[in-house]
Amino acid sequence: MRAALDAWARQSGTPVLYRSEEVDALRSRGVRGKLDAVAALRAVVGGSGLILHRDRSGAIAVTRMPAPDRTAAIALAAQPAAAPAQEDDSIGDIVVTARRTAERGQRVPVAITAFSQDAIREKGINNGTDLQNFTPSLSVVGDVARNQETYTIRGMGGTGGPGAGSGPGVVGYFAEVPTSVSGPGNFYDLASLQVLKGPQGTLFGRNTTGGAVLLEPQRPQMNKVEGYVDGTIGNLQRKSVQGALNVPIVDDVLAIRFAGQLDKREGYVRDVITGRDYLNRNNFSLRLGIQFDPTATISNYTAVSYQEVDEHGGGSILLAVNPARPYAALLQPYLAAQQARGVRRTALSVPTFEKAKNFLVLNNTEWRVSDTFTLKNIFSYARTRSTSATDRDSTTLPIADLLGAYPGSWNNNLRTITEEMQARYDDGTLRVQAGGFFLDQKTPAPLTFATVNPMQVGGILGGGPLMIPQPLQAALGLTSPLVPALTLQPSAHVDGRSKAAYAQVQYKIVPTLTATAGFRWTWDEFGGDIQSYQDPASYQIFNRLAALGIISPAQAAQVADLNAGLCVYDAYQAVAAGRLPTLKYPNCTSPTFRGKSNGPTWQLGLDWQADPQTLLYAVSRRGYKSGASNPIVSLFLGEEHPLFAVKPEQVTDAELGLKRDWIFGEVKARTNIAAFYTWYNDIQVIQRAAIAGSDILTNAQRARVMGLEFEGMLVPVKGLTLGATYSYNSAKYLQYDTIAIPAIPQALTAAQPSRDLAGTPFSFVPKHKYNLTASVDLPLPEREGTLQLTGNWSYQTSQRVTPEAQPFDTIAGYGLLNLRLDWRDVRGFPLDLAFYGTNILNREYRVTANPSYNNSGFIGSIYGEPAQYGVQLRYRF
Structure with missing residues (x-):
């Protein structure tokens, strides 16, 4: 039976999940000829006493019948005709890769929130x-750029520092490859989207102190x-289209899949x-998959992915001004004007934008x-520019x-190569995964x-801001009393290298009780350089002042002569040493x-499959996040500080x-609960505008995080599904x-x-x-067809x-209410029509912050999306 199931998985291109001890003693008659994939699988397992489970994402799992039904199943197996497999898809179970291999989510001793592509579409993610x-314990940390999203899970994650090293503590993975691309344009044509909670450093590597997000x-x-082809139109001039085409080239040997997405919408x-409209959408993505x-x-499996973003970004709203800081008197009228406008209108001095081009090619050979x-080898080459x-x-x-x-250049331009070799042994009782990882x-x-x-009054090293009286502003071509000074950075580089070796062992003490132990050691190196100078054109203001007779x-x-073209860092060093900068x-x-830094990660766990519907587990894990350095500190205080x-x-x-x-007659339910306590040491935190107006990264000594997560589903009667998630984080x-x-x-x-x-x-951890x-x-x-109405209320x-x-x-x-009406298989055609509304109560809520009140003297924020509505049409073939 096991060989037959594996053969079906290879030929259909769809993973089928099973427990070795449930199928090793069974045999299959097999099947020959050209059949629909599911019909073939039914024939493979027919009469064996196995049950076929299938959810709406297409994921398939096979399990044994409960004990009272096996006698009848054996009798069926003796009959000349194969009986069809029983099928249960009332609640569904998504295939996940939380342990680097395909498994049923309900059988994995990890706190996971998983979504199928249909769920992503229906929830508008x-x-x-x-x-x-939609995810317990997950928060998204933002800055004043909307697409620079960083995940925080259970209070851990956050942003990396302004220097070298470190990075976010929740890592995104695309097809088992770590990636820094996390904004729009990623959540299409997916087999699954998984959010793993808690440290995942044994199998997934450094920096996964809070968890991992797997695409x-x-x-x-x-x-x-x-x-399929899927199109959306809505208010704010929303126009979105995505699609995929699967093409077989050689039967059972070669197939390719093209997919793409284009999303446009006006800003709000x-x-x-x-x-200018801010916070618009304008991105497209292309993806090619080759299965050989x-x-x-x-x-x-080879994947090539390209993504491009060209959006207006911005849209930040001034919220408060510190009266004790230098620019308070100037900023107060602007604050009053902003308060009068509300949060959907602003006035900025910069036509803000966000542009990015991301390219990834990977190969996964098993x-x-x-x-x-x-044996498995995973190689990737990525180029991210923004x-x-x-x-x-x-x-x-x-x-x-x-x-x-600069024109034709980038603020961020990284070439990343990863290589991972993994060996896996699994005899049904003992599973060993071991490997090595390299990143450059x-x-x-x-x-x-x-x-x-x-x-500044005297230029870059002056004693205070240069203020121009109102009568002179127009004559000097200024729109405010402040004189802008442009600092140019013509060159900077960063580099990093990470190496790791790991192993994890799972051993079935008895068929229902499994012990897990894993260990990984990671070595990190990082560095870079930076150069900047003062733009000579900025200092033409002094010649204009001289022409007006002011100086x-x-x-x-x-x-x-002193300031134009002055090397910024050399000037700071010269003044600190009592010399004139030249x-x-x-x-x-x-x-x-x-x-450089290094450190261990490990995992110890025990899980008990009490019965086919019940999994209990206990686990303890160690996470490690790379160290870092602050270049601005070395400039002014030295590397020994x-x-x-x-x-x-x-x-x-x-x-x-x-x-x-749970099954109570016709009533079906699911309850997943996780409780955790976390000891957190040397937490990397940002101290804003600490030196020369620059942020620095420091360590807080000790912290603790404790909490509870719940995910539940109830099908009280056919045609009605209720779901709930909850998380508590302290x-x-x-x-x-x-x-x-x-x-x-x-x-x-x-x-x-x-x-x-x-x-x-x-920061960025809602308690409930x-x-x-x-x-x-x-x-x-x-x-x-079928007609379904869905309502969703989320609150934090x-x-x-x-x-x-x-x-x-x-x-x-704040709380958000979404509604959606889905008409599937319209009039018997492979056509799905949906009407949706998001944030239909039009709540105003903040999603990011620039909390510089105590340093620079102001605080700004970006607000979330207003009410949106539209229609979505999907054709499947």
């Missing part, structure tokens, strides 16, 4: 911000032409001065050497503006930046920074879980003493004493989150955006 509304693309299927925040199975034991031993312009002060004043990269990352071309800040030509020449571009030095090197994070958790399916610092920063005159940085922040809660869903089938003649309580007390340091709790 287009990006991480949407995903968090498994739909792979090509053999011997069948199939596909508008600039009252320029009319040259023999019955070799499976080779060789089944024998029935028990498998540039963005942001207005961090959220006004028309030139206070804190990023203009983006570098910038193939210099990274460039252009930033605008107010000019003398000699004074203008003196300031311009180096000008292109003779600037390029300060370099290097660092405690703030330069950032320690690796260490996470240790304990989790208890129960997964249970995350706070137990010891958090910030490192004091001395006064740095040349950096215009005031002394910052150490502060005790123990007891403060984590829940989601309620109800779907009901409406009356419709069978020949007309308030969440802090910074541990430091300040105005708007907390995003208020």
Whole structure:
């Protein structure tokens, strides 16, 4: 039977899940000829006492009948004709890869929230911000750029630092390859989308201290032409189309799959001065999958993916101004004007944008050497490029503006190569997975930046902002009293290298009780260099002042000669040493920074399959997140200062879980529960605008996170499905003493004493989150198809955006209501029609924050999407 099931999986291109002990003693009559895939599988298992399970995603699993039914099954097996397999798809079970192999989600001792492609479509999940509304313990951390999404799970994750190393603590994976691409344009034509909770560092690698988000693309299927076209139109000029085409080339040997997506929509925040719409959508993606199975034991999957984003970004709203900071008097009228406009209109000094081009090619080759031993090799090459312009002060004043990269260049440009070799042994009682991982990352071309800040009285190293009186502003061509100074960064590089070796063992102590132990050690190296100078054109303002008689030509020449083209970092070093800065571009030095770290991750667990419907498990895991370094600290305070090197994070958790399916006559239900406690050490946190207006990454000493997660489903009667998810997370610092920063005159940085922040809660962690869903089938003649109405309510309580007390340091709790009407198989055709509405109550809610009130003196935020509605049409073939 096992060989027959494996042969069916190879020929159909669809994984079939089974437990070895349930099929090893059975035999199959087999089947020959050309049949529909499911009909063939029914014939393969017919009369064997096996039950076929199938969910709406197409995932298939095979299990034994309950004991009372086996006698009848054996009798059926003795009959000359094969009886069809029983089928149960009332609740469904998605195929997941949480342990690097295909398994039924309900049989995996990991807290998982998984979605099929149909569920992604029906819930309207287009990006991480949407995903968090349906996933317990998941939050999406944003900055003032919408597409720069970073996942946080159970309070762990967050952003990487402004220096080298580190990175997010929740890693995204595409077809088993780690990827930094997490924004729009990823959630289409997927076999599954999985969110794994808790440290996953044994099998998935470094930095998965909070968990991992797995995107498994739909792979090509053999011997069948199939596909779909899906189009959406809606308000805000929404136009979206996606589709896929599966083409067999050689029966049982070669098939390819093309897929793509295009998504356009107007922005929902508008600039009252320029009319530019912010927070729009404009992205497209293309994907090619090639499945090549040259023999019955070799499976080779190649994927090529390209994604392009060209959007307006921005849309940030000024929320508060610190009256004790230098620009308070200037900012107050802008704050009043913004408050009068509301959160759907703004006025910015920068035409903000977000542009990105991402390319990925990967190859996953699996060789089944024998029935028990498998070798797998995963190779990938990725190129990610992006540039963005942001207005961090959220006004028309030139206070804190990023203009983006030089024309034809990028703010971020990374070439990443990964290589992983994995060996797996599985005899039904003992499973061993072991392997090695290598990552090499570098910038193939210099990274460039252009930033605008107010000019100082004496230039870059002056004693305060240069303020121009109102009567002179028009004569000087200024729109505000502040004089903008442009800083150019013509070159920067970052690089990193990570190596790891790992092994994990699962052993069945008895057929229903399994022990798991895993260990991994990771070595990381990182570094880079940076160079910047003052734009000479910015200092022409002094010549204009001289022409108006405000200053003398000699004074203008003196300031311009000193500052125009001045190498920024060399100037800081010279002033710190008591010298006059003299180096000008292109003779600037390029300060370099290097660092390295290493650490172990491990896992110990025990799971008990009490019966076919009940799984209990207990697990403890260690997570490791790479260390980092702060280049800005080395510039002003040296590499020996405690703030330069950032320690690796260490996470240790304990989790208890129960997964249970229930049947009470015709009533079916599912309850999955997980409770956890996490010990968190050397937490990497961002201290904003700490030195020369730049963010730095530091460590908080100790914290703890504890919580509970629940996912449930109930089918009380046929045609009615109720669902609910809930999570409770209590995350706070137990010891958090910030490192004091001395006064740095040349950096215009005031002394910052150490502060005790123990007891403060984590940022971007709502204590309570829940989601309620109800779907009901409406009356419709069978020949007309099926009609289903679904309502979804998601709510999360308030969440802090910074541990430091300040105005708007907390995003208020909010709830979102979505409705959807699905008409499937319209009038018997392979056509699905849907009408949808999201946030139909039109709630205004914050999704990101720039909490710089205590540093730069202002705080801004981006708000979530307003009410949207539209129609979606899908044709399947």
